[in-house]
Structure formats: structure tokens, C-alpha cells
Amino acid sequence: MSKLHHVTVTVNGKQYERDVEARMLLSDFLRHELGLMGTHVGCEHGICGACTVIFDGEPVRSCLMFAVQANGHDIRTVESLGTPEKMHPLQEAFHEKHALQCGFCTPGFLMTLVSFLEKHPNPTEEEIREAIDGNICRCTGYESIIEAAKLASERMSAREN
């Protein structure tokens, strides 16, 4: 057993403290240490985007960071968005537009797009395509995801006005 490092991290507004090995990836930390299984682990080398979380306000790959690097930082995962009874507008739009089939990639798409839509309330289709170019989906062919993003952006900006 190698040296353990004390990590204090805020995830979805709640503070957690754990002792971890330096080599533990942030993605594994969220799933195995905190039990937040919404963050999915696909390729583990930064290609697929399934593990995307929002780190200090910016979407990043949680498989390309160590848990120890999150010490003192703020993280949002898919669990922060909504519940089955009260979904986030983006989740509702994914549901309505059939923007998922197997659902494996969905948490990564949601976190990437939530962050994107918060910063760009009225995006063009081109901007949406660029925003999700780091996320792979093998079911939908992407068109329905883009439709969902458009619908969510309309509803989210309508709600704010």
C-alpha cells in the first residue's frame, strides 16, 4: 500500500473527505469512493467523453485527472441535474427527442451541453456540433442529440426571460 493523500472536495454542493492513493483517477474516485455512479467510464484515455464532469465551472475528462488533483476544488456531475420526477430541461429534451438509446454516453453529453448552454444560451447548430465534438455516441447518429440541445436551449432561455 502506497502513501495515502487526504482529499477534500465539493461534489454537487456537498463536501466529501477521503484518503486516496495518488494514482486513483477522478472518475474512479467519483464512482467507487463517493458512490456517484452516474459518471460513466468508457475509454479511459480521453477519447470518448463519457466521463465528462464540470470541474471549477469547465467541462473536463475525469479519467484524465487524479482524484488528488481535485483537492479543494468544485465538481458537478450528472447527479446534480435532476431526478426522474423532476428532470433538468436538457434531460427532458433528450427524452423527448430520443437523444439516447443505450444511455452509456449520455452523462458525458449532458455535462458537456449543460456547461455549454449555460455559457451560450442561443447557440447555432454549428456551435452545438463543435461543443460536442469530444463526445462519442454509437447509437443515435448525433442528429437527435443536436435536436435536443436546440430544444433545451430554447426552453432554458425562455425560462430565464
Added chain:
Amino acid sequence: MKPVNFDYYAPTSVDEALDNLAELGYNGKVLAGGQSLIPTLNFRMARPAALVDLNNIPELAYIKPTSDGGLAIGTMTRDSKVEYNPEVAKRFPLLPEVMKFIAHPQIRNRGTFGGAIAHADPAGQLPAVSVAMNATMRLRRKGQERTVTADEFIIGPFMTVLEPDEMLAEVILPPNPPRTGSSYKQVSRQKGGYAQAAVISVVTLDDRNRCKDVRMVLMSVGERPILSQKAREILMGQEASNEAFRAVAEAAATQEADPATDLHATADYRRSLVRVLVVRSLTEAFDRAKRGG
């Protein structure tokens, strides 16, 4: 798919980091953004005994003007900060243009400007761009500092002149003279994927539209970024012309590019790409220089 154990150091100042590196010597490895290093750790292709994490050193992340009109970029400046910085866009429009081709938004939020250059991936955009822009690298080790040009800094695939206890601290971009135009052209199989070949051109014209300076770099077609001597020989003093650009393209593709065959493309195909991309890149760079840059 999980890294082997390593000792972890999280210095909060440059001096502390240099102390760590000096103590660790060959056992230590700098962790910058980690967007290339952590995948190689996950695959266990790299097994450093210790990592020195620079992410807790705010003094290494900055973009500031230099007295001559250029910019100094701290090694830990995130790619996305460079991508969207107005001072960068004003002085060096090449940089935001190239950034869009570097992996994906999530990677650019974490990846760093200096880290990518120090990684010296032959298919990496920033090592090649730093050569095209004639950047200067400020290297630091405990009690010592030196500067080298980007072309001197990169010596082979994933190899630089950095000593084991030394780090790239800052990248200094010299100002572009008036009437300088630049262009980046690449071909890759998909958005954000590795370029099968790419060409970067930075061209300065005199007041009669003749080439006063040209730095053209071939990327992803050799063991390191290739600064074309042929472009200089053929184009200096010349106006833009398709014949001249084609002559450069032929010379670069046959005499300067040194591509390998792999899963993504054959060497011959890569040479063909160089022929096409050289003409496209030079045409655009000359055109932009004519219009003032």
C-alpha cells in the same frame, strides 16, 4: 488501464517545484495538464516513480505582453485560455485558428500550452506552431535559467533538450512584423483526431508584396516539426505565384518530409497531402499578409 503507483508532489511555488525536481532527478516527471501524460500512465506505457504536479502553482499561468509587442505565456496556461484571449487573437491570429484543431473542448480546458510543447509529440500542433512562430523557450532548473529557440528545443519524437530536473517555465512569442500573414492547413480522419499531415506558414511581405520572410513548418510527417529550408530558398524576394508554391510543395514533399506508414496513412499518401497542403497554406498566408495580416 490503471496507472502504477507513484509518489506525488504538489508544490505551490516554482522554487518548490524545482527543489522537488532536483531531488528526484531521473525519477521525477512533471505533470502539467496531463491530457497526454495521463493516458500513457493509464496504459502503463509510462511508469515514472514520481510526479511533480504543477497545477497548484498560479504563478505559472499567465498571458502577458512583452516590451517588444510579443507575448509571454506561462507554461501552465490552459489551451482554452489561449484560444479565447483577445490579446492573443490580436497579435497572433494563427493561435486561435490552430486551437480549434487540438483534440476537443474538454481537453483544451485542462491541457496546457507549455505542457503540449514539452511533450513534443510529432503530431502535436503546438510544438509545430512554436517552431513556425520562432518562439523562445525559457527553461528553469534549481538555481539556473536558460533560453533556447523552439527549433533547438525539440530534438526528436517526444524528446526535448530538457534535463530531468528542468522544466519549461515560459514560452515567449516574438511580435510579427507588419504585413505578416499565417495559415494552418491539416487533413485528419475526424474532427479532433491526429493530423495525417499539416502545414503551417508564417509569411512577411515587403511593401511591393515580395516575400521578406517565410517560416513554413511540416507537421506529422517526420520525427519532429520540420522547418522548411526549401520554402525560404524558393520564395525569398518572390511574389505569390502558383508556380512558386508548387515548386515549394514538390521540394518539401520529396526532399524534406520524412513520413512513416502507419494505420492511419501510408508514407506516400502523407507526401501527397504535403503537396496539397503546402500550396493551400502558402496561398492563404500570402493573401492574408497582403491584406495586412
